[in-house]
Amino acid sequence: MKDIISPQRRTFLKQTASASGFALGLTLLPSISPVAAEGTHTESLAPNVFVEFDANGQLFVTCHRSEMGQQIRTSLAQIIADELDADWDRVTVVQATGHPKYGDQNTDGSRSVRRNLERLRIAGATAAAMLREAAARGWNVSPDDCINREHGVVHTPSGNRVDYKSLIDVAATLPVPEPDSVSLKPRSRWKFIGKVMTSVDIDDVVSGNTTFGQDIQLDDMLVAVIQRPPVMFTHAESVDDKKARDIAGVVDVINLPEATAPAGFNPLGGVAVLAKTTWAAMQGVKALSVKWTRNEHTGYNSDSYKASLIATAQQPGEVVRKRGDAPKALKDSGNVISATYYAPLLAQAPMEPPAATARVTTDSAEIWACTQTPQSTRSNVAAALKMPEDKVTVNVTLLGGGFGRKSKPDFSVEAALLAQQAGKPVKVIWRREDDIQHGYYHSVSAQHIQATQDEAGNTLAWRHNTVFPSISSTFNPAATKPSNGELRLGFIDNPFAIPNMQLERGEAKNHVRIGWLRSVANVYHAFAIHSFADELAHAANQDSRDYLLSLIGEDRHIDLAAEGAEYDNYGDPIDVYPIDTARLKNVIRRVTDMADWDNRKVNNRFLGLAAHRSFLSYAAAVVEVEVAEDGTWTMPNVYMSLDAGTIVNPEHVRAQCEGGMIYGLSCAIGEISATDGAIDQTNFHNYQVARIQHAPKHFHVDIVESTKPPAGVGEPPTPPFAPALANALFAATGKRIRELPLPLTLS
Amino acid sequence: MKLKINGEAREYSGDPQMPLLWYLRDELQMTGTKYGCGMALCGACTVHIDGEATRSCQLPMSAIAGKSITTIEGLDADNQHPLQVAWKQHNVPQCGYCQSGQIMQAATLLAKNAAPSDTEIDQHMSGNICRCGTYPRIRNAIKDAAKGEAS
Secondary structure, three states: OOOOOOHHHHHHHHHHHHHHHHOOOOOOOOOOOOHHHOOOOOEEEEEEEEEEEOOOOOOOEEEEOOOOOOOOHHHHHHHHHHHHOOOOHEEEEEEEOOHHHHHOOOOOOOOOOOOOHHHHHHHHHHHHHHHHHHHHHHHOOHHHEEEEEOOOEEEOOOOEEEEHOOOOHHHHOOOOOOHHOOOOOOOHOOOOOOOOOOOOOOOHHOOOOOEEEHHHHOOOEEEEEEEEEOOOOOOOOEEEOHHHHHHHOEEEEEOOOOEEEEOOOOOOOOEEEEEHHHHHHHHHOOOOEEEEOOOHHHHHHHHHHHHHHHHHHOOOEEEEEOOOOHHHHHHOOOOOEEEEEEEEEEOOOOOOOOEEEEEEEOOEEEEEEEEOHHHHHHHHHHHHHOOOOOOEEEEOEEEEOOHHHHOHHHHOOOHHHHHHHHHHEEEEOHHHHHHHHHHEEOEEEEEEEEEEEEOHHHHHHEEEEEOOOOOOHHHHHOOOOHHHHHHOOOOOOOOOOEEEEEEEEEEEOOOOOOOOOOOOHHHHHHHHHHHHHHHHHHHOOHHHHHHHHHHHHHOOOOOOOOOOOOOOOHHHHOOOOOOOOOHHHHHHHHHHOOHHHOOOOOOOOOOEEEEEEEOOOEEEEEEEEEEEEHHHHEEEEEEEEOOOOOOOOOOHHHHHHHHHHHHHHHHHHHOEEEEEEEEEEOOOOOOOOOOOOOOOOOEEEEOOOOOOOOOOOOOOOOOOOOHHHHHHHHHOOOOOOOOOOOOOOOO | OEEEOOEEEEOOOOOOOOOHHHHHHHHHOOOOOOOOOOOOOOOOOOEEEOOOEEEEHHHHHHHHHHOOOHHHHOOOOOOOOOOHHHHHHHOHHHHOOOOOOOHHHHHHHHHHHOOOOOHHHHHHHHOOOOOOOHHHHHHHHHHHHHHHOOO
């Protein structure tokens, strides 16, 4: 009996094959023994690129996604082990190198589970079917009477059992079944999916036995630290490196190629000091004396830029979604409510700054990097070295956090270029200062929203203009408007059932590299939309939760196409993952019930609420604040309800909710700014991130049990946090915070 | 100069200004102690110097002659320190990069205070940043380890 959990299955198989132009994994070509190609084992059963058994029956699961704290190495192994009914103690996780045979490996967009649950179940089930067949042949029985049990096959009528290890040689000779022909377990028999399994890496983490990108050590390796241009696309006019070269251990000083627009994934250029030790390289780079050129970006100052961004937001923009006639309704109304919201640039600041090691010969290259994107690392390194891609191997280390920074392969390209020139392996280390001053920043944003209400307080019109320099500008300097891809992140998919709605975008030029950060444009869009929803509730003198539910309106699937809006639904079909207002309202009800919202006033508690759909999941947050007389505030409790459809590991999902909210807090209190084109902040003393004393005291997380298709987990908890916090501070103080960063002490 | 790392006698004759962090990581290839900021702002590089939690990224070798240094690799011979056990019970780590430093920092709190309050935990751990946001689990794991519940 087939258990097809998702109507996407066939479409998905086709898409995967065509998207990469390569018949990968799921076509399960019998001639491919891919894990052996990773050089790990010899005799084995390897029906596809994800599953391999060695002759001892040890199951090797290849994880093709990068581990950056979401425990994907554990979750993907759970999925494959489930169909095989494996013994968890006999499962080893192998980290894939970058290769198209795995399908997409870019670990961002909260899609590792949602895009791989089905296909990895099939990958596991394929091996399971071959093992059943091998056992049946040995017993001369029908494979239909055999089941996979506890790392072996059981013949149900007789009760005979054989361990997988005794089946490997026979199974390895069998034809690999077509993916469409393998049966999947029913959900009721899932053994690992949906269960709490401890991280496969936890023993190594608590004992310090981990290898991150910064930890790579190769024989004869040099360490490089780079002084990059303080202003984007400026370059070294003159370099005095005498003092640097005099430092013991410094081996060479190399000028990197000058960077020009578009920034893309290219290195920023600058002057690299190569040394025998990290310390010597760090000393050497400090001893450089470099005179930099000036250019148009040298005139970039955050204060004046902010003013111009806000001015643009307060003007009419280009309409990107229209329902009814909001401008007219606003014009006809004597009661226009409006607000402008601002959020600054942010740096992802993963705990591990970027690092990459390269070994380059005349005809090949090998990279070790803490990268979210091994495939584009491979293609960009190959291009930089003018080498065919198949000559480049990219090894993925553990990532000390990613948050979008490590989805750009620029640091691996730096290492490759320097290793090629040095003729020795080179590890490029980004110092914290490099990470904060030369990043791909979360964009700076200004938004203006106007609304009007009738006498009963119903919102009749909503007009929202969003203005921010686009990620597209990193790849195309002519891109001066928010891209469709960013508008889809919590802006154009506004779920409110307001009769007149007009959504607009305005122009903004970039002066730094703009990139992805956990939840991307959802972060500032949710801040503005849910702050303003709260403002409307207060204007109508209604309960914020009830008002939010009424803004969302009836249970329905929102049809954005009908309103002329382009929407790609995070790359997944809208019929499988609709914008479902019932699910959004459900998490709002659940989180407010959990927080005892209705009794907050009698209990003298100050709560703020926000709820946001992103990456196909629904997340609602309630934040409780206490504000002391001196203006300092704390959060005694925070609550989150998350509906992410089918989930693989509830403990890790819970952890993502906790961590995602704390990341949301950091987004609310942090700020990157520029003076004369150069970033003002340098390290954690002037780039504020949440520390333990800022964190909420108690976390209450509710995961909605669901059989719906799997949706995103890593990013959805972040966007609702800042507006819920700002709304709570309003409840406590009557002061509305419309500009970030939010001060830790209110004035 | 002589010093002890995880009970083992070592001799060092290099640049006296080099921070201990790079001696551990580059020379001894003990990479459990991490680089996070280089300015003693984040705590990822925390080790014990004669039992005191110290940031190794700002500590020159010249300052530790004759001292006894403990790193995450030497915290417990079997990696079964009550905090390591509690860290696993509470599934504290996400990416894991800061956790060596978190555990080393927490160990010196437990050595002095058998029953730390939430406020005491926050004060003691305030110099250790975790960007994944494992703070609530760090608090709970420290409290459990203190209670001896993690054994």
